[in-house]
Amino acid sequence: MLSPQLIQKYNTPAPRYTSYPTVPLWENNLNGEDWEALVKRAFGLFGSKEGITLYIHLPFCESLCTYCGCNKRITKNHSVESPYIEALLIEWKNYLRLFGEKPKLNGIHLGGGTPTFFSPESLKRLLSVITHSCDIAENPEFSFEGHPNNTTFEHLAALAELGFDRVSYGIQDFDEQVQQSIHRIQPFEAVEKATQNARNLGYTSINFDLIYGLPHQTIATLEKTFDRVAELMPDRIAFYSYAHVPSSFPAQKSYEQYLPSELEKRNLYDLGKEILLELGYVEIGMDHFSRQDDPLAKAKDLGKLHRNFMGFTTSPSKMLIGLGASSISDIHLAFMQNEKGINAYQEAMESDNWPIVRSHAMSDQDLVIRNLILDLICKHEVVINEELDFFLGKKQWEQLAEMRDEGLIEISPKKLKVTDDGVGVIRQICKVFDLRLQSQNKELIFSKAI
Incomplete structure (x- = not known):
């Protein structure tokens, strides 16, 4: 069960990811x-x-x-x-x-x-x-x-x-x-x-x-x-x-x-x-x-x-x-x-x-990230391969490492898996992969994730 601290941290606006890009x-x-x-x-x-x-x-x-x-x-x-x-x-x-x-x-x-x-x-x-x-x-x-x-x-x-x-x-x-x-x-x-x-x-x-x-x-x-x-x-x-x-x-x-x-x-x-x-x-x-x-x-x-x-x-x-x-x-x-x-x-x-x-x-990058986000939502896991490494930069890997330490995801050499607690903040995990959103300077209106 998510702690009150994690609820407060991750209860911020995030897309519902009915599509990528949102x-x-x-x-x-x-x-x-x-x-x-x-x-x-x-x-x-x-x-x-x-x-x-x-x-x-x-x-x-x-x-x-x-x-x-x-x-x-x-x-x-x-x-x-x-x-x-x-x-x-x-x-x-x-x-x-x-x-x-x-x-x-x-x-x-x-x-x-x-x-x-x-x-x-x-x-x-x-x-x-x-x-x-x-x-x-x-x-x-x-x-x-x-x-x-x-x-x-x-x-x-x-x-x-x-x-x-x-x-x-x-x-x-x-x-x-x-x-x-x-x-x-x-x-x-x-x-x-x-x-x-x-x-x-x-x-x-x-x-x-x-x-x-x-x-x-x-x-x-x-x-x-x-x-x-x-x-x-x-x-x-x-x-x-x-x-x-x-x-x-x-x-x-x-x-x-x-x-x-x-x-x-x-x-x-x-x-x-x-x-x-x-x-x-x-x-x-x-x-x-x-x-x-x-x-x-x-x-x-x-x-x-x-x-x-x-x-x-x-x-x-x-x-x-x-x-x-x-x-x-x-x-x-x-x-x-x-x-x-x-x-x-x-x-x-x-x-x-x-x-x-x-x-x-859709660009080629959009198609790759769309599949990643769909896998996260539907399967609660994604395969870690060269394609994933290519699209994710240092900032994204640092965010994922933090989520791993908080017990929201598990990362192995070949797979990233969402834990039971992580399912509760799945929109925030998807957001890490959302390169279009992370590159935005303007504030967009989304509902809170929790």
Whole structure:
């Protein structure tokens, strides 16, 4: 268990490393023609053989959850569904043109916002076009994020017909005071019903998103939350650290004085992890747990676990295509993020332009460091070889030696391995390898690492 001194030392801002380089350090060096050329090249190298995965961002919510850092628009006007779907389909057709052949689809993830803001009919309209234009891989991963309050039996049934068998429910916490503070009010009965509906329809993977470090959260309230979780025993649990960045999300200021201290927050994580292990879950990686028979646990044991913007996955695809406002595409050779504004995104689609707001073409060094960071997060170890020595300088080796002395990592002649204590500060260990970040003089905004 991390000491209070190490918690204080390493509880500083750090990227979450859903990508390398992290988004604020992208060089923004691609225009539409560049992006098209790289997509064609990547599909020829990887996509035509391995297949692709899709992330579709559905950004609408009927009410604001004040803790949330996602790109969303709050509205109760459901007439926004149809024009947004039209824009998504235009973007998808543009990618099909670049592929030049029917792609093999390994997975789809619907993120938000609240995907179940959209009616079952709207979702079927969008997804049937996409799935009919692809060859579906064997055992695809089709998943979506659901709000327990509005994920109806009809939503689940419509998506099941299209091949979806994975759902992630945003629970965050079951305590009423915590829920009221973050404006995410959902009774246990709603979660129970949404969970049972999914199981009755044959969903094979149900995930709960939980957050530690929320306002008014205590050891006692978190124990009660996990008592309720134990009643339902989802297949996977994401136990995230609350990211307090009020400069970017002003609504978070409303409860700032009720947040736990950094030591209290760490104690909440340690408690949650202990309970999950006692319940029979295994730790998959940064903030993620699954049941022992889950495909993620098996992939970790086999060294085949992967991580991308959608989280931990078993998918072999090097090409993740993002559709929709703010979505990010990762084609291994480059990254591209779409316009965040919904109107700006839709206008770009109507004008038949790529909605590029950020981009980055990978250098040879980027590709090496990306693999190192992925190995740290997914395998908790990296091989020490000439390539690693070449990229790491004296400063980085001194930082690693300090972490070794603190019991966070082990270093042998051929391997660097993260210890159990080190897993708790894995973002800070990855940061040592982040040469782009270490070369920056300006201060960037990230959430604290613990």
